[in-house]
Amino acid sequence: MRTKTTALPSEDKRWRIVMATMRKHGFAPDALIETLHSAQEAFGYLDDVALRYAADSLGIPISRVYGVATFYNLFTLKPQGEHTCVVCLGTACYIKGGPQILSALEQATGIKRGETTPDKQVSLVVARCLGTCGLAPACVFDGDVAGKIEPSQAVARIKEWETT
Amino acid sequence: MTRVFTLTIDDREATGREDETILQVARDHGITIPRLCQLDGLSNIGACRLCVVEVRGVPKLLPACTTFINEGMEVYTNSERLQKYRRTIIEMLFAEGNHICSVCVANGHCELQSMAIQLGVDHISLPYFYPKRTVDASHERYALDRNRCILCTRCVRVCAEIEGAHTWDLMARGSQTTVITDLHQPWGTSESCTSCGKCVQVCPTGALFEKGNAVGEMTKHNSFLKTLAEMRENDK
Amino acid sequence: MNTDELHELATAAKEAQTAFDHRIIVCSGTGCQSLQSEQVYESIEGELKSRGIGHRCSVVHGGCRGLCEAGPLVSVEPDHLLYQGVKTDDAPELVDSLDAAPVERLTLDVSIPFFSRQKKIVLEHNGMIDPESIESYMATGGYSTLVRILAELTPAQVIEQLTKSGLRGRGGAGYSTGLKWNTVAKAVANHRYVVCNGDEGDPGAFMDRSVMEDVPHQLIEGMLIAAYAVGADAGYLYVRAEYPLAVKRLRRAIRQAEKHGLLGHDICGTRFSFKLDIRLGAGAFVCGEETALIASIEGRRGTPRPRPPYPAAHGIWGYPTLINNVETFANIVPVLREGGEWFSTIGTERSKGTKVFALTGSVSHTGLIEVPMGITLREIVYEIGGLPPGKRFKAVQTGGPSGGCIPAEHLDIPVDYESLAQVGSFMGSGGMIVIDESACMVDVAKFFMEFCMSESCGKCIPCRVGTAEMYHLLDKITLGEATLDDLAMLEDLADVVKHSSLCGLGQGSPNPVVSTLRYFRSEYLAHIVDKTCPAGVCTIHQEVGV
Numbered sequence: 001m002r003t004k005t006t007a008l009p010s011e012d013k014r015w016r017i018v019m020a021t022m023r024k025h026g027f028a029p030d031a032l033i034e035t036l037h038s039a040q041e042a043f044g045y046l047d048d049v050a051l052r053y054a055a056d057s058l059g060i061p062i063s064r065v066y067g068v069a070t071f072y073n074l075f076t077l078k079p080q081g082e083h084t085c086v087v088c089l090g091t092a093c094y095i096k097g098g099p100q101i102l103s104a105l106e107q108a109t110g111i112k113r114g115e116t117t118p119d120k121q122v123s124l125v126v127a128r129c130l131g132t133c134g135l136a137p138a139c140v141f142d143g144d145v146a147g148k149i150e151p152s153q154a155v156a157r158i159k160e161w162e163t164t
Numbered sequence: 165m166t167r168v169f170t171l172t173i174d175d176r177e178a179t180g181r182e183d184e185t186i187l188q189v190a191r192d193h194g195i196t197i198p199r200l201c202q203l204d205g206l207s208n209i210g211a212c213r214l215c216v217v218e219v220r221g222v223p224k225l226l227p228a229c230t231t232f233i234n235e236g237m238e239v240y241t242n243s244e245r246l247q248k249y250r251r252t253i254i255e256m257l258f259a260e261g262n263h264i265c266s267v268c269v270a271n272g273h274c275e276l277q278s279m280a281i282q283l284g285v286d287h288i289s290l291p292y293f294y295p296k297r298t299v300d301a302s303h304e305r306y307a308l309d310r311n312r313c314i315l316c317t318r319c320v321r322v323c324a325e326i327e328g329a330h331t332w333d334l335m336a337r338g339s340q341t342t343v344i345t346d347l348h349q350p351w352g353t354s355e356s357c358t359s360c361g362k363c364v365q366v367c368p369t370g371a372l373f374e375k376g377n378a379v380g381e382m383t384k385h386n387s388f389l390k391t392l393a394e395m396r397e398n399d400k
Numbered sequence: 401m402n403t404d405e406l407h408e409l410a411t412a413a414k415e416a417q418t419a420f421d422h423r424i425i426v427c428s429g430t431g432c433q434s435l436q437s438e439q440v441y442e443s444i445e446g447e448l449k450s451r452g453i454g455h456r457c458s459v460v461h462g463g464c465r466g467l468c469e470a471g472p473l474v475s476v477e478p479d480h481l482l483y484q485g486v487k488t489d490d491a492p493e494l495v496d497s498l499d500a501a502p503v504e505r506l507t508l509d510v511s512i513p514f515f516s517r518q519k520k521i522v523l524e525h526n527g528m529i530d531p532e533s534i535e536s537y538m539a540t541g542g543y544s545t546l547v548r549i550l551a552e553l554t555p556a557q558v559i560e561q562l563t564k565s566g567l568r569g570r571g572g573a574g575y576s577t578g579l580k581w582n583t584v585a586k587a588v589a590n591h592r593y594v595v596c597n598g599d600e601g602d603p604g605a606f607m608d609r610s611v612m613e614d615v616p617h618q619l620i621e622g623m624l625i626a627a628y629a630v631g632a633d634a635g636y637l638y639v640r641a642e643y644p645l646a647v648k649r650l651r652r653a654i655r656q657a658e659k660h661g662l663l664g665h666d667i668c669g670t671r672f673s674f675k676l677d678i679r680l681g682a683g684a685f686v687c688g689e690e691t692a693l694i695a696s697i698e699g700r701r702g703t704p705r706p707r708p709p710y711p712a713a714h715g716i717w718g719y720p721t722l723i724n725n726v727e728t729f730a731n732i733v734p735v736l737r738e739g740g741e742w743f744s745t746i747g748t749e750r751s752k753g754t755k756v757f758a759l760t761g762s763v764s765h766t767g768l769i770e771v772p773m774g775i776t777l778r779e780i781v782y783e784i785g786g787l788p789p790g791k792r793f794k795a796v797q798t799g800g801p802s803g804g805c806i807p808a809e810h811l812d813i814p815v816d817y818e819s820l821a822q823v824g825s826f827m828g829s830g831g832m833i834v835i836d837e838s839a840c841m842v843d844v845a846k847f848f849m850e851f852c853m854s855e856s857c858g859k860c861i862p863c864r865v866g867t868a869e870m871y872h873l874l875d876k877i878t879l880g881e882a883t884l885d886d887l888a889m890l891e892d893l894a895d896v897v898k899h900s901s902l903c904g905l906g907q908g909s910p911n912p913v914v915s916t917l918r919y920f921r922s923e924y925l926a927h928i929v930d931k932t933c934p935a936g937v938c939t940i941h942q943e944v945g946v
Contacts, residue, residue, distance in 0.1 A: 061333070070335040253861050253862060
């Protein structure tokens with residue numbers, strides 16, 4: 001176990017959560033993915049400061065940290081929008097109209113999948129399979145799963161965000 | 165005690181130690197198996213798939229670089245099917261990147277090029293991807309042209325395993341995969357790079373080269389690797 | 401914890417349940433939760449409270465009943481009633497009915513083939529236990545198998561029972577579980593790992609999610625038995641982060657088991673110790689491949705490495721590692737409780753037991769089903785699922801991105817590892833998608849190829865480049881721009897990628913193309929030669945003036 005701990009990058013209290021995750025795993029290099037999860041949960045995305053902090057604390061080469069952070073789909077190096085809409089494109093949803101929902105949302109927001117609107121309000125994300133195939137096609141609006149949804153309903157949900 | 169096995173490779177009798185791979189034993193007996201990611205002195209990863217061979221009784225093809233020999237093994241390294249697969253794999257590399265030999269510093273000294281010639285790849289029928297890739301010439305002495313990179317990861321391995329700097333790694337995945345230095349930053353600004361140049365010497369193509377070379381001038385010298393690897397092994 | 405203590409806890413839990421005249425169980429699976437089952441739970445709870453009959457009737461959470469599309473599902477015990485599509489407003493009527501006639505308009509007929517044709521082993525608790533309560537699991541006999549094994553059986557005897565059962569891995573390839581356990585047990589090492597592969601990533605599959613969410617303790621007990629049998633002292637549950645509810649419940653279950661001395665040091669007073677940790681995936685399908693999964697547990701990029709050496713000999717940090725998937729571990733408790741002999745009487749000669757499928761697509765009843773091996777595809781599609789009125793069956797897709805599409809002519813094959821492989825598909829982890837006439841098979845093949853292309857780790861050339869080349873060719877076909885030479889090239893590439901790729905993802909990626917070409921070649925030719933999409937899915941721009 002590493003005993004010498006790296007100083008927190010700033011006063012921000014959220015770093016303590018990240019630090020606690022690493023301590024729980026004894027600052028072992030194999031805790032990298034858990035650490036990145038924790039940092040992303042705390043800050044919404046992974047910036048260079050977070051990546052360097054993880055690398056220094058766990059004793060991992062910085063290029064490897066970057067390699068891991070960009071390998072996995074769930075990690076994002078860019079800040080996300082205020083709201084997130086996930087469109088499921090698993091097989092069942094694909095066959096039952098997922099692509100039509102996605103294109104309706106892309107048209108309504110003017111952004112493509114994986115992007116965030118310029119006003120940082122909405123991020124449009126595509127998922128492989130949410131595992132709610134019985135409710136296909138499905139979307140997730142800020143964590144709420146909505147099943148058997150029509151393109152127009154999905155667009156309406158997004159519009160709600162704009163007005164609030 | 166290490167055992168010695170007897171086997172056949174392409175119907176020729178061969179012997180080798182149990183800790184030797186098919187690739188090593190074949191070479192000892194004068195049989196060269198094509199490979200691109202493998203390089204003596206670096207760890208073997210079985211990634212380029214050029215060295216896959218047929219082993220009687222095994223339904224799947226096995227990479228010669230990571231498969232250890234066994235008593236009575238019957239290995240076939242050069243069937244028509246394997247030759248076809250290898251040609252397609254080479255074609256894939258040409259289609260995936262932007263390889264224009266006539267303007268490349270490594271023209272005439274390139275392992276991809278010589279492998280293509282050796283395997284009889286005289287044209288590419290697969291559709292080209294024409295990817296947009298970047299060049300990093302920020303390092304004082306060396307440069308990286310990602311258009312010519314085949315992702316063999318020799319640079320990553322030599323830097324981590326021999327030099328111990330681990331400046332290189334891969335980012336993203338699938339066809340988006342690229343080699344990076346440190347935090348995906350210009351090579352010249354890397355804090356971990358020792359400018360030792362080992363990555364440049366082990367690179368099989370013109371992706372990594374010394375600045376100041378003109379077309380066809382970049383010859384690679386990687387004989388240091390075997391010595392270094394052996395010395396490290398002896399020190400253990 | 402010993403047998404007596406466990407018995408005491410179980411009895412107390414059982415008594416607590418029977419103290420009520422009625423028990424209302426609200427499904428808390430992801431499917432029902434997304435249909436506001438939590439609000440339904442709260443409204444029922446509020447209704448009971450306001451009427452002051454909370455002492456006579458309890459309301460609890462339960463696991464998935466399988467028929468997710470009819471959710472939220474609410475059952476009433478011991479009356480054996482199942483209600484579908486329950487809304488918050490229905491709470492008063494539901495509570496009214498407790499000592500009267502059932503609410504007819506909400507009643508779900510449990511005698512329909514969807515329920516009656518199933519055989520539950522993995523899902524034996526069938527949504528009846530509270531996923532967040534270890535006592536609820538104990539009340540049904542939970543952990544008694546483990547306690548008995550630790551007291552009465554040697555590790556070798558456990559493996560013997562397992563081998564006798566004929567259980568094969570439920571992750572896809574169908575390797576003999578007994579043989580795998582034996583290999584790990586025999587490996588020379590002073591330290592071994594047991595890993596549960598919960599990285600269920602096939603699009604259209606959610607069997608494992610349901611097991612992890614509903615019966616986390618059944619999974620943990622299975623892993624404990626495995627650890628005892630192979631001599632492992634540490635283990636990991638690798639769960640995809642896309643399943644937050646499963647992660648939450650597994651974490652809670654581990655804490656509960658630790659508290660009762662069922663995980664940790666000197667379990668049940670024996671010298672057997674086992675430490676179990678959760679590791680989260682981060683969105684990479686390839687991590688379902690066991691060597692990639694190991695890399696990911698070690699905190700690295702999830703890229704596979706060539707096998708051999710197999711993880712059973714050389715796994716996490718080089719130690720022998722037993723990796724089984726969720727459904728396999730969930731089978732362990734029933735197998736060991738009833739005996740290998742019993743299990744081997746279910747199923748076909750070479751495929752024993754049951755298989756859980758996620759039945760989706762063009763069927764009237766979509767959801768989770770568990771059927772005995774050997775049942776025909778026709779029975780699943782037409783009887784359990786049932787085709788919606790006006791729809792015509794075209795194919796059933798099994799095995800996910802490595803699987804294939806099976807046409808009507810093969811619907812009478814039995815569901816087992818060999819038969820599915822024979823018709824060009826694959827058991828896979830259990831996704832089963834019914835495709836009707838309105839789908840274009842080239843488009844379906846393109847969908848899976850896009851998946852493999854995006855999920856390719858990029859390590860080996862045939863998969864990294866080959867899947868992208870194949871995707872572009874399929875795209876060209878669906879746009880009506882391809883030639884017969886392109887089709888020939890597609891078939892050539894499928895052969896190269898299948899045989900020269902490093903891992904199962906690459907090797908399996910051409911299967912959807914190969915199987916649709918085998919059974920639906922005319923659809924490919926229609927796109928290429930006639931420039932039309934028979935199903936009307938693909939947008940083909942007709943050349944003007946031809």
